[in-house]
Amino acid sequence: MASISFRNVTRRFGNTIAVNNVSFDIADNEFFCFFGPPLSGKSTILKMILGLEMPDSGEILIGGKPVNALSPAERNVAMVFQNLALFPHMTAEQNVRFPLVERKVPEDKIRARVAAVSEKLHIGHLLHKPPAQLSGGERQRVAIARALVRDPAAYLMDDPISALDARLREETRVELKRIQRELGHTLVYVTHDQEEAMSIADRMAIMENGHIRQTGKPSEIYDHPESQYVARLLGSPAINLLALNNGSAGAGTIDLGGLAVPAGASGIGIRPEDLKAEPWTSGKAGTPAKVFEVEPLGGYTVVTLTAGEEKLRALMRGHPDIRVDTDVALSCDPRRIHFFKPDGLALAPVQSGQ
Structure with missing residues (x-):
């Protein structure tokens, strides 16, 4: 469990500024959402938290400690990618247990963690199947289970349920909120779906062209937008x-x-x-x-x-x-x-x- 902070962070790709002098604080055990249109900088922020992208300037802190110089493994955060990235040659169970196997966790602890997470996500009956035999929603839950099976400082999720149909998205976001509350871990979530962002987040940040335009509780931002841009984006x-x-x-x-x-x-x-x-x-x-x-x-x-x-x-x-x-x-x-x-x-x- 950990807080996450950015201090005047900028990330460039050639002449394009993807994240422009951004600062924010995410509290320990908070469900925080970055919301905005495509190419607004949301996913780049997640990748910098994880360590897949390095800032050109500014400081990133996890648990109050600077992590700019740390590798992704040393930062101890788990991520669910938009494309899920399940291993097709493995069963669902092998996918879920993979992070623990790589860290050489004892087998008895692996079995206990996989069983606990599988129960939370209702996938116990699917563990013997490969991803190709699972529905989109089932694959989604397996990908989430693979992140949850660890005990990281924070969970990062990059638009993880956008490929699901409307009814399944509703069910999954309710489950995510419940799981985050039960686990008591920080969860940072990226989405371009306003309904999704407003329904699950404790607080959210509205993004535009690499800038954060407003941060607050979803209801506060909706009732008191600080600009026409924010007012148009929500509702x-x-x-x-x-x-x-x-x-x-x-x-x-x-x-x-x-x-x-x-x-x-x-x-x-x-x-x-x-x-x-x-x-x-x-x-x-x-x-x-x-x-x-x-x-x-x-x-x-x-x-x-x-x-x-x-x-x-x-x-x-x-x-x-x-x-x-x-x-x-x-x-x-x-x-x-x-x-x-x-x-x-x-x-x-x-x-x-x-």
């Missing part, structure tokens, strides 16, 4: 972003109801779940809009609306009685509006009476 459907013009959004698309706009604000963001659309009636409060499309998705419905020249999306519970080409009234809770400066960074709203 499905994506946040509605509109330009401000004399205190109104999108040249009057949505009336902000007298809400005080902070100085320097040039745009607003409204989460689809915070945007209300109700059938239009004479005298109805709200901004008039027209329903462009309705997408029923079971427990909720996504409604695309046109207001002025803008298209907005609202997320509504159940099956609202709203049809295409009908008129609706748009409204939102002013306290749920996000304000942004011209450079895309967030501004705090001005409170009433100030």
